Amino acid sequence: MIKVQNVSKSFGNTDAVKDISFEVKAEENLILLGPSGCGKTTTLKMINTLIKPSAGTIYIDGRDVMHQSPTILRRSIGYVLQNNGLFPHFTVAQNIAVVPQLLKWEKRRTEKRIRELLEKLHLSPNYLQAYPHELSGGQQQRVGLARALVADPPLLLMDEPFGALDNVTRSKIHDEFKALDELKRKTIIMVTHDVQEAFELGDRICLMDKGAIVQAGTPTELLFKPINTFVSDFLKEQRLSLEFKTIQLLDLWNWLPAGNNQQQMNTLSAETDLWTGLESFKFNEVEVICILHHQKNEFRTVEFEQLMAAFYQYKRTLSNG
Amino acid sequence: MDEQQQTLLNFMWEQSDKLLIQMLQHIGLTFISLFAAVLIGVPLGILIARKKELSGTVLSVAGILQTIPSIALLGFMIPVLGIGAKPAIVALFLYALLPIIRNTYTGITGVNPAVKEAAVAMGMSEWQTLFSVELPLATSVILAGIRTATVINVGVATLASYIAAGGLGEFIFGGISLNNTNMILTGAIPAALLALLFDFLLSRAQRLSFKTVGTAMKIAPALLILLASLYFIPSAYGGKLTAGFTPEFMGRQDGNLGLQSKYGLTIHTIVISDAVMYKAAYENQLDIISGYSTDGRLKAYDLFTLQDDKGIFPPYYAAPIVSNKALRKFPQLEKTLNLLSDKINDSIMTDLNYRVDYLHQSPEKVAKDFLMANNLWRQEANSNTGIIRLGSKIFGEQYILANIYSMLIKGYTNYGVATKTGLGGTKICFDALTNDQIDLYPEYTGTGLLTILQPTQRTIDSLAGDKDKTYQYVKKEFQRRYAVKWLKPIGFNNTYALMMRQKQAQDLGIETISNLKHYLESN
Numbered sequence A: 001m002i003k004v005q006n007v008s009k010s011f012g013n014t015d016a017v018k019d020i021s022f023e024v025k026a027e028e029n030l031i032l033l034g035p036s037g038c039g040k041t042t043t044l045k046m047i048n049t050l051i052k053p054s055a056g057t058i059y060i061d062g063r064d065v066m067h068q069s070p071t072i073l074r075r076s077i078g079y080v081l082q083n084n085g086l087f088p089h090f091t092v093a094q095n096i097a098v099v100p101q102l103l104k105w106e107k108r109r110t111e112k113r114i115r116e117l118l119e120k121l122h123l124s125p126n127y128l129q130a131y132p133h134e135l136s137g138g139q140q141q142r143v144g145l146a147r148a149l150v151a152d153p154p155l156l157l158m159d160e161p162f163g164a165l166d167n168v169t170r171s172k173i174h175d176e177f178k179a180l181d182e183l184k185r186k187t188i189i190m191v192t193h194d195v196q197e198a199f200e201l202g203d204r205i206c207l208m209d210k211g212a213i214v215q216a217g218t219p220t221e222l223l224f225k226p227i228n229t230f231v232s233d234f235l236k237e238q239r240l241s242l243e244f245k246t247i248q249l250l251d252l253w254n255w256l257p258a259g260n261n262q263q264q265m266n267t268l269s270a271e272t273d274l275w276t277g278l279e280s281f282k283f284n285e286v287e288v289i290c291i292l293h294h295q296k297n298e299f300r301t302v303e304f305e306q307l308m309a310a311f312y313q314y315k316r317t318l319s320n321g
Numbered sequence B: 001m002d003e004q005q006q007t008l009l010n011f012m013w014e015q016s017d018k019l020l021i022q023m024l025q026h027i028g029l030t031f032i033s034l035f036a037a038v039l040i041g042v043p044l045g046i047l048i049a050r051k052k053e054l055s056g057t058v059l060s061v062a063g064i065l066q067t068i069p070s071i072a073l074l075g076f077m078i079p080v081l082g083i084g085a086k087p088a089i090v091a092l093f094l095y096a097l098l099p100i101i102r103n104t105y106t107g108i109t110g111v112n113p114a115v116k117e118a119a120v121a122m123g124m125s126e127w128q129t130l131f132s133v134e135l136p137l138a139t140s141v142i143l144a145g146i147r148t149a150t151v152i153n154v155g156v157a158t159l160a161s162y163i164a165a166g167g168l169g170e171f172i173f174g175g176i177s178l179n180n181t182n183m184i185l186t187g188a189i190p191a192a193l194l195a196l197l198f199d200f201l202l203s204r205a206q207r208l209s210f211k212t213v214g215t216a217m218k219i220a221p222a223l224l225i226l227l228a229s230l231y232f233i234p235s236a237y238g239g240k241l242t243a244g245f246t247p248e249f250m251g252r253q254d255g256n257l258g259l260q261s262k263y264g265l266t267i268h269t270i271v272i273s274d275a276v277m278y279k280a281a282y283e284n285q286l287d288i289i290s291g292y293s294t295d296g297r298l299k300a301y302d303l304f305t306l307q308d309d310k311g312i313f314p315p316y317y318a319a320p321i322v323s324n325k326a327l328r329k330f331p332q333l334e335k336t337l338n339l340l341s342d343k344i345n346d347s348i349m350t351d352l353n354y355r356v357d358y359l360h361q362s363p364e365k366v367a368k369d370f371l372m373a374n375n376l377w378r379q380e381a382n383s384n385t386g387i388i389r390l391g392s393k394i395f396g397e398q399y400i401l402a403n404i405y406s407m408l409i410k411g412y413t414n415y416g417v418a419t420k421t422g423l424g425g426t427k428i429c430f431d432a433l434t435n436d437q438i439d440l441y442p443e444y445t446g447t448g449l450l451t452i453l454q455p456t457q458r459t460i461d462s463l464a465g466d467k468d469k470t471y472q473y474v475k476k477e478f479q480r481r482y483a484v485k486w487l488k489p490i491g492f493n494n495t496y497a498l499m500m501r502q503k504q505a506q507d508l509g510i511e512t513i514s515n516l517k518h519y520l521e522s523n
C-alpha cells in the first residue's frame, strides 16, 4: 500500500533522514522505532507531505504523494500528533468533527459517527461539550485518536500516540488499542521510541538510527536475528521480557513433553505468548497448565520448569540456525 | 466672578447639548479611525506573520508614525487633507495602527505550532487554518492591541479640535484659553471616562471564553460601524458659509457671544486653533474667521476685515504687565519699558507682524530694525545687577514685543534678561507671572478684563467699550487683586475682527457684519 523509495531529508546542514526505503502492506502495523532525534517524525510527516522530501519518492496505492492535492490527500489520512495537538478553542465534539466538516458531511452523519467512536473509545458523551484542557492526558489521547479515525481513513499515521501517558495507563490503552475493531482493517504506521510498545503493537518494526534504517523486520527477527550490535544493544535491557512476549507457546511445541493428552481446567491456547503462559502459573496459583493446539487438536500439560526448559532449547536452535 | 462661582455640574448641565454633540463626535472620531485601523492593521499583521522578512520594516514604519508628536502630525495633514474630520481621522488611524499590527503579528506567531500543524495535517487549507484556528486563538492578543489603540485614540482625539474636527477637545482647549476650569473639566472628565469605559469593555471582551468569542466576533464589526457613524449624526446640518473661530473667541462676550446677541448672527461654526485658522481661510477651507486686527497674516493671506458696524469688538490697548515685586527689585525697569509707550500704532504693528508671519524674518531682526529706525537702539550695556525674566505668549506679535523689551532692558540698564517665550496661552502666562516664574509679559486690556478678571455684565456695560476706561479699570483691579501693575500702553489697538478672503467678500458684496447676516438670511 505504501512504498517509500530512497527518501532523504535535510534541514540545512542536518541530515534528518538519509536514503531510507521500506514498504507497508495493507492492514499492516508498521512501527518506526529508534532513539530521540533519529528521524522518525520527519519520516512520518513526509508521508502526508507535511514535510517535503529532499530526494526520493513516496507512493500511496501506487500514486506519488507529491503529485496530489495536499489537502485532499491529508483528509484521507488519519494523523495523530506527537503531543495530541487538539484545538484548544474547540470542544471535544468540534475537534473530532474537523475532518467531516472539511469533507462536507451532513451534520447528522457526523454526529452519529462521533457517538459511535466515543463509545468504542470508552469516552463518555458528557465530554462532548468539554474543552481539551478539561480532560485528562489519557482522555485527550483518545480524542486525538477519535479525530484521526472519524472519517474512517484506510491509512493511519501515529506519532508517539501514547507518549504522554504513565506506564499503567499506557498498557491499558495498548490492550484497548489491540482490541479495537476500527483498527483491524487499517494500515498503520506508528512512531515510538518505546521498545515494549513497538513489540507489543507492531507487525513489523523499522529500527532507525541517525536518519537511516538499521534493520526492518518482524519483532522475532529483530530479537533473534539482529544484524549488528546496535540492534541487539537497543533491545538489550528488556530482552528477556521481549522474548517472553514475542514467543508463542506454539513455537515451543516440539520441546514440550507429550503425554497426559487430555483437557484440564486451566487451558491456554497455543497462540498465547510465553509471558502470559508463565504469568498464569502465578495468577491461577497452579502447578501445571494445559495448552491446546487448535490445528493439531492436541493438549500438553506442563510445569513451570518444563516450559522454561523448552524456551532455552528453542533459543538454542534459533542461534544455531 | 460669575463663572467661577458656578458649580461644575451647573456648567455641564447648561452645556449639555454641546457636551452631547462633542461626546458623540469624540466617540465617532475614535471609532472611525479605529475601524479603519482594524481593517488595515489586522490583515497587515497577518501578512507579516506569514512573511516574516517584512515584519521588521512594517513594524518600524508603524513605530515611527507613532512617535510623531500628535500636534505635528495634525499639522502635516493640513496641506494635504485640509482641516476638519479627514486629517484628524487619518492621524488617529496612523496612531492606532502600531498596536493593532503588532498584536496581530504576536498573536498569530504565538499560536502553538503543534496546533497549527494539526490543522494542516487534518487537511485544512491555508485560509481555513487562518480563520478557524489561528485567528480565534490570537483573538485575545489582537483585542489587547485594539484596546490599547482605543485608549490612545480617545486621548489623541481631544487634539482634533485644533483642526476643527470637534470632539471634547473643544471644551478643554476653550477652557485653557478662557481661563475657565469648569470648561476644561467638562471636556476632560468625559474624555477620561470614555477611555476608562472602553478600556473596561474591551478587557471584558478579552476575557470571554472560547464559547462566546465566536458570537462576539460577529457582533464586533457592526458595533464598530455603529459607534463610528456617531460622528456623522451631529454634522448633518449644513450652511452656505463656514466660520472657524478660536475657542477663546467662542466664549468671549466681545466674541461669538456678542455676535449672537447683538447681531443675531447664526452661522455654521467650527472651532479651530488660531495657528491654522488663517491658512485654512486662505485655502478656502473656511470663509469667516475670528482674527486679530493687527495680525500679520491678515495681509499675508489677503484677508478682508469686516466692519464692526454695531461696535461689539471694542478696541483694547496692549501694555506690559509687571509684578510689583519686580518693580521694587529693579528700579530702572518701569522707566525703560515705558520707552516704548505710544511708539507703535496699528499700522506699524501690522507691518511688524507681517514681516514675521509672512516674510519669515526672525522676531529678533524685526525688533532690532524697529528700534534702529526709531533711534531707540543702544549697544548692550554691562549686565551684572540681576536678571529680569521676560515671558510671552505663543504668537508672532508677542515674540516681537518680547524681543524689543529685551533689547531695551539690555541697552538702557545693567540688568540681564532671561526670556521665557512661547507660554501656551493667557492662563499659562498669567499664572507664571502671579507665581513669580516670570517678572513681566505683554498683555491686552481686553483679555485682562474678560479672560482674567471676568467681571459682571453690569461692570462690562459700564465700561461701554471705552478703551481708556477699560485700561483704568483693569489697572486698578490688577493692582488690588494680584499686585501686578499695567505700565503705559504701547499704542496700538488690539481687537477682534471678522475676516474673509478679499475676493469672496467682494463677490458677495459683504463689507460689514450686518451685510454678512443679511447675506446668510437671504440665501
Ligand SMILES: Nc1ncnc2c1ncn2[C@@H]1O[C@H](COP(=O)(O)OP(=O)(O)OP(=O)(O)O)[C@@H](O)[C@H]1O
Residues within 6 Å of the ligand: A011, A014, A015, A016, A035, A036, A037, A038, A039, A040, A041, A042, A043, A193
Ligand atoms: N524543522 C526542522 N528544522 C531543522 N531541523 C529539524 C527540523 N525538524 C527536525 N529536525 C532535525 O531532524 C532530526 C530528526 O528529527 P525528528 O523530529 O524526525 O526526530 P524524532 O526521531 O521524531 O525524535 P523524537 O523521538 O525526539 O520525536 C533531529 O536532529 C532534528 O533536530
Ligand SMILES: [Mg+2]
Residues within 6 Å of the ligand: A040, A041, A042, A082, A159
Ligand atoms: Mg518525533
